[in-house]
Amino acid sequence: METDHYITYSEEETIELGKKFAEMLKPGDIIAIEGSLGSGKTEFIKGICKFFEVQEIVTSPTFTIINQYTGKFGDEVLSIYHIDLYRIKAKNEFEEIGLLDCLADDRAIKVVEWADKANGIFPDNIYRVKITSSNVNENERIFEIQMPLQA
Ligand SMILES: Nc1ncnc2c1ncn2[C@@H]1O[C@H](COP(=O)(O)OP(=O)(O)OP(=O)(O)O)[C@@H](O)[C@H]1O
C-alpha cells in the first residue's frame, strides 16, 4: 500500500491538509485515525468536513461517540459520521453504540478517532492516518497517510 508523509506546524495547516486529503474521498470510504490526545485528529477531520461543505460545528464526540454531519458530494447530500472511540473499553460495545451499522453505511464517509481501539473490525482496504507529535517543536505534527489499494 502507498503511504504519504506530511508535516504541519499549526492547527490551520492541519485543517488545510485534511481539506486537501478529502479531495480523493468518495461515499463509503472509512478513514481510521490514530494519534495521542491533542495530536490533531479532530482538526484534520475539520478539514475533511470543510471540503464537503459541512455547516455543523465539528468537535470530538467523546460522550456521544458518533456525530453525524451533513455535507455535499457534488450535487448529492453526503452523510459524514465522526466516531470517537476514546471511551470505548471493550469490543462488545461496538454493536451497542451502532458502530457496525454505521461502518456498513456505504453511502456515508466514516472518520474514526482512536481507531486503534477497533482494529480487527475494519475492512482491510481503508485509509489509515497516523499522527505523531514531534519532540522538537510543540506545534509540529507528522502525518503518515496510507491509501487503500484501489483508491
Ligand atoms: N500542527 C498542529 N496540528 C493540529 N493541531 C495542532 C497543531 N499544533 C498545535 N495544535 C493544537 O493541538 C490541539 C489538537 O487538538 P485536537 O482536538 O485536534 O486533537 P485530538 O487528536 O482530536 O485530541 P483528542 O484525542 O482529545 O480528541 C489543538 O489545541 C491545536 O491548536
Ligand SMILES: [Mg+2]
Ligand atoms: Mg479529537
